[in-house]
Amino acid sequence: MPEKTYDHNEIELKWHERWKDDSLYKAEENSTKPKYYVLEMLPYPSGALHIGHIRNYSIGDALARYMWMRGYNVLHPMGWDAFGLPAENAAMKNQRPPREWTLANIEKMKRTHRRFAFSYDWDREVTTCEPEYYRWNQWFFLRMLERGLAYRKKALVNWCPLCATVLANEQVVDGCCWRHEGTPVEQRALEQWFLRTTAYADALLNDISQLEGKWPERVLTMQRNWIGRSEGAEVDFTLDGYGPVRVFTTRIDTIYGATCLILAPEHEIVRTMASPEAQAHAKKMIDARATQGLGDVEKEGCDTGLTAINRFSGERIPVWVGNFVLMGYGTGAIMAVPAHDERDFEFCTKYGINIRPVIRPVDGALADVPLNEAFGNYGVVENSGQYSGMPSAQARKEMAAHAEREDFGKAAVTFRIKDWGVSRQRYWGTPIPVIHCEKCGVVPVPDDQLPVLLPQQIQITGKGRSPLDEVPEFVNVNCPQCGEPARRETDTMDTFVDSSWYFYRYCDPKNTTAPYDSKKIDYWFPIDQYIGGVEHAILHLIYSRFWTKVMRDIGLTTCDEPVRKLFTQGMVIRNGTKMSKSVGNVVAADDVADKHGADSARLFALFAAPPEKDVDWIDAGVEGVYRFLGRVFRFVTRNVDAPGGDGSADKDVLRKLHQTLQRITEDFDSRWHFNTSIAQMMELVNVLYAEESRISAAAMRQCLEILTLMLSPFAPYVTQELWQEMGNEGAVIKQSWPAFNADLARATDVEIPVQINGKLRTRITVPVGLDKAALEAAARADQSVATLISTATVVKVIAVPEKLINFVVRPN
RNA sequence: GCCCGGGUGGCGAAAUCGGCAGACGCAACGGACUUAAAAUCCGUAGCCUCGCAAGGGGCGUGCGGGUUCAAUUCCCGCCCCGGGCACCA
Numbered sequence: 097m098p099e100k101t102y103d104h105n106e107i108e109l110k111w112h113e114r115w116k117d118d119s120l121y122k123a124e125e126n127s128t129k130p131k132y133y134v135l136e137m138l139p140y141p142s143g144a145l146h147i148g149h150i151r152n153y154s155i156g157d158a159l160a161r162y163m164w165m166r167g168y169n170v171l172h173p174m175g176w177d178a179f180g181l182p183a184e185n186a187a188m189k190n191q192r193p194p195r196e197w198t199l200a201n202i203e204k205m206k207r208t209h210r211r212f213a214f215s216y217d218w219d220r221e222v223t224t225c226e227p228e229y230y231r232w233n234q235w236f237f238l239r240m241l242e243r244g245l246a247y248r249k250k251a252l253v254n255w256c257p258l259c260a261t262v263l264a265n266e267q268v269v270d271g272c273c274w275r276h277e278g279t280p281v282e283q284r285a286l287e288q289w290f291l292r293t294t295a296y297a298d299a300l301l302n303d304i305s306q307l308e309g310k311w312p313e314r315v316l317t318m319q320r321n322w323i324g325r326s327e328g329a330e331v332d333f334t335l336d337g338y339g340p341v342r343v344f345t346t347r348i349d350t351i352y353g354a355t356c357l358i359l360a361p362e363h364e365i366v367r368t369m370a371s372p373e374a375q376a377h378a379k380k381m382i383d384a385r386a387t388q389g390l391g392d393v394e395k396e397g398c399d400t401g402l403t404a405i406n407r408f409s410g411e412r413i414p415v416w417v418g419n420f421v422l423m424g425y426g427t428g429a430i431m432a433v434p435a436h437d438e439r440d441f442e443f444c445t446k447y448g449i450n451i452r453p454v455i456r457p458v459d460g461a462l463a464d465v466p467l468n469e470a471f472g473n474y475g476v477v478e479n480s481g482q483y484s485g486m487p488s489a490q491a492r493k494e495m496a497a498h499a500e501r502e503d504f505g506k507a508a509v510t511f512r513i514k515d516w517g518v519s520r521q522r523y524w525g526t527p528i529p530v531i532h533c534e535k536c537g538v539v540p541v542p543d544d545q546l547p548v549l550l551p552q553q554i555q556i557t558g559k560g561r562s563p564l565d566e567v568p569e570f571v572n573v574n575c576p577q578c579g580e581p582a583r584r585e586t587d588t589m590d591t592f593v594d595s596s597w598y599f600y601r602y603c604d605p606k607n608t609t610a611p612y613d614s615k616k617i618d619y620w621f622p623i624d625q626y627i628g629g630v631e632h633a634i635l636h637l638i639y640s641r642f643w644t645k646v647m648r649d650i651g652l653t654t655c656d657e658p659v660r661k662l663f664t665q666g667m668v669i670r671n672g673t674k675m676s677k678s679v680g681n682v683v684a685a686d687d688v689a690d691k692h693g694a695d696s697a698r699l700f701a702l703f704a705a706p707p708e709k710d711v712d713w714i715d716a717g718v719e720g721v722y723r724f725l726g727r728v729f730r731f732v733t734r735n736v737d738a739p740g741g742d743g744s745a746d747k748d749v750l751r752k753l754h755q756t757l758q759r760i761t762e763d764f765d766s767r768w769h770f771n772t773s774i775a776q777m778m779e780l781v782n783v784l785y786a787e788e789s790r791i792s793a794a795a796m797r798q799c800l801e802i803l804t805l806m807l808s809p810f811a812p813y814v815t816q817e818l819w820q821e822m823g824n825e826g827a828v829i830k831q832s833w834p835a836f837n838a839d840l841a842r843a844t845d846v847e848i849p850v851q852i853n854g855k856l857r858t859r860i861t862v863p864v865g866l867d868k869a870a871l872e873a874a875a876r877a878d879q880s881v882a883t884l885i886s887t888a889t890v891v892k893v894i895a896v897p898e899k900l901i902n903f904v905v906r907p908n
Numbered sequence: 909g910c911c912c913g914g915g916u917g918g919c920g921a922a923a924u925c926g927g928c929a930g931a932c933g934c935a936a937c938g939g940a941c942u943u944a945a946a947a948u949c950c951g952u953a954g955c956c957u958c959g960c961a962a963g964g965g966g967c968g969u970g971c972g973g974g975u976u977c978a979a980u981u982c983c984c985g986c987c988c989c990g991g992g993c994a995c996c997a
Contacts, residue, residue: 101947314912314913314991314992317911317992317993318912318992318993321992324996326997344997346997347997358997393995395995420995421995421997422995424996425996426996426997430997432997437997438995439995439997442995510996510997511996630991630992703920703921703932704920704933705920705921706921709913709914710990712919712920714919714920714934716934717934720932720933723933723948724932724933726947726948762924766924767924769922771922771932771933772921772922772924772931772932774932774933775931775932775933776931776932778931778933779932782932847928849927851927851928851978853977853978854976854977854978859928891977892977893977894927894977896927899927899928900927900928902927
């Protein structure tokens with residue numbers, strides 16, 4: 097058969113049409129096959145897929161296709177993280193309702209998804225802005241409310257003036273809004289809804305051990321740091337004329353060295369009891385904190401005029417306010433031990449407050465403790481009454497026990513993680529399903545009245561409070577309890593709620609009576625492989641873990657953790673910076689597909705670098721893999737029915753073929769270095785070109801089929817076309833992954849480098865399987881080796897079978 | 909400041925367990941085909957150096973040391989780049 101020209105447009109269009117009904121990728125509901133759930137993070141429907149998305153999906157899709165071919169029942173779904181601020185901004189700009197804008201974007205992006213032939217089961221598509229989905233957000237919220245896991249409090253919250261809404265702590269980056277770099281977040285006191293993530297702080301931390309080795313270590317480290325468990329003690333100091341002031345410390349063993357107490361500027365006692373000057377100062381510090389945000393801030397403080405008594409020593413010490421003490425951590429008050437804490441040292445030095453060492457090094461004296469810096473190590477406690485002479489660890493225990501006995505303190509654990517603030521003063525999100533009644537207070541919307549629907553007709557001005565406040569039909573309701581007129585809650589939920597459980601919904605996407613049927617979850621969960629960007633290491637992945645634990649405790653799943661294995665792929669870089677709309681260096685997926693085809697775009701996304709590494713997008717690089725696909729296409733089409741050569745190259749070619757197959761199979765099973773998998777196939781094709789005329793018809797057939805099958809997870813269109821060209825029936829994805837033949841893969845001869853004193857001098861070819869002695873004999877028997885060592889005395893011979901031989905010699 | 913990654917040709921990278929550094933690809937150069945170009949096919953190529961040539965020698969994985977017959981790989985000390993955390997008491 098004459099060689100054909102590789103026309104990617106024709107081929108991709110043809111198979112795109114045939115695959116339209118999607119029946120190929122349906123996950124089976126009652127299957128005897130082993131299951132495999134592979135998931136890529138769902139995108140925000142911004143309007144267009146770019147090449148960063150393509151990389152993410154190409155990794156997942158190659159894996160999904162491989163697992164199909166390995167005989168697994170694969171669940172590979174896709175959906176849309178469809179709530180969020182951009183839709184509202186677009187609505188303001190274009191006078192287009194957010195829903196309309198969002199759904200149009202989804203249609204557009206879905207077309208691109210299909211164009212790239214990602215093997216999704218679209219019957220399971222989830223769109224989080226649709227009532228069928230978000231009603232279950234509301235349902236979950238009510239379950240959490242019943243269990244005290246959702247609650248409302250007035251709190252200082254992070255407010256982004258540009259978003260005109262509250263942000264979660266996780267959404268504040270360097271004191272600025274995560275979406276508006278350089279816009280400092282302000283602190284405002286508002287009534288807000290929170291989810292009690294702190295109730296699961298210990299569980300979230302402990303269960304990280306279940307993820308060890310299966311999630312990237314740095315993600316686990318980031319989560320551990322974020323949770324920030326810290327063991328210490330709470331202790332009361334007695335404030336003259338007031339009563340106890342509680343502090344949290346990890347170093348209660350240094351308490352005899354406490355020379356003052358420092359309160360956060362927001363601390364209640366500052367407001368109620370401090371001197372007027374101190375109150376004014378504190379106010380300034382609070383305001384400054386709201387605007388300065390970034391970086392290191394000079395420590396600042398002010399004496400409140402109050403004094404407090406140390407219950408251990410009976411000593412009376414001054415009480416200060418300090419800008420570096422955080423209201424949101426511990427109790428909002430600390431005891432300052434300048435001799436043993438760097439920050440306290442800095443503060444007390446600045447204001448001339450006493451520095452008194454009470455810890456000495458285990459092998460030193462108290463007098464050796466330097467007074468020009470803080471000595472923060474553990475050691476032996478001194479000048480501390482009955483505790484003097486104890487090691488730090490013992491003192492920590494005994495002092496906490498003493499405080500507890502005397503009822504002025506206890507051993508305590510504090511977490512850095514806070515409860516998750518989920519209120520947003522926005523329109524385009526899940527309405528929080530509660531009603532505020534003058535008489536009954538906060539009343540949950542009854543389950544049978546769910547979903548609380550977002551009103552469709554709405555003017556979004558971007559000014560003032562939540563847009564829902566302006567919709568009387570939405571706001572004005574009757575209280576479900578007493579029937580009197582009441583007001584609906586107008587805050588909506590953080591969109592991270594949507595993505596915290598969407599992967600469960602994929603298992604039962606059309607359920608109208610429950611978020612899903614637990615039996616289906618039991619079959620599919622946990623997710624075997626989750627693939628996404630490392631930027632979600634904390635936010636999304638910690639919320640998802642939290643949600644699963646809550647669901648487990650409600651009895652909705654038996655999983656402790658939703659995700660068994662996590663893979664974080666690298667970013668796609670262009671011109672030295674991360675691809676983003678604002679930089680204007682985005683490469684649209686459709687543009688690449690137009691020019692070189694979806695297959696080439698997918699192939700290059702995987703070929704350019706190992707998947708976990710950042711990759712530079714180079715247009716010329718796509719041309720390289722495009723050429724490769726053309727080479728494959730032409731080679732296969734012209735050899736399909738060729739009479740074949742004399743077979744003199746069969747052995748070498750089949751060895752290369754099976755070695756390649758082995759490597760690619762191993763890469764799928766462990767390393768995922770698809771860049772080398774693809775390079776291996778390129779090498780194979782180079783060999784095929786070189787030996788083309790010396791390959792027999794039978795060996796050629798084997799090469800063509802196996803090459804096509806191996807390449808198919810990466811380039812589904814062209815391989816499908818070739819599969820048909822070869823006269824085969826059916827879809828490539830339904831074929832079995834070829835088994836490599838270890839006998840054929842084995843080499844008979846191996847080239848051994850010969851070193852003299854560690855320097856490469858020549859090479860010899862020997863049969864495989866020679867032991868040390870035989871290898872040395874073979875080397876000595878070689879004429880050029882004999883010449884090389886003849887002028888010196890061989891002192892030692894290092895022979896490593898199938899690797900190398902090294903003669904250590906001394907000149908004569 | 910602390911905690912992770914990373915640093916290899918002109919470029920993206922490879923070397924899986926301490927054993928031939930630079931596979932594969934891009935860009936480049938030379939040749940074939942072509943009226944010509946594109947496409948395609950074949951070939952050259954780390955750097956320096958000696959030689960008319962065949963061929964030879966030296967250097968080389970951020971820098972400096974160490975272990976070893978042998979180090980991109982292991983150990984110690986630095987430098988640079990990227991990311992995360994950053995008053996968390």
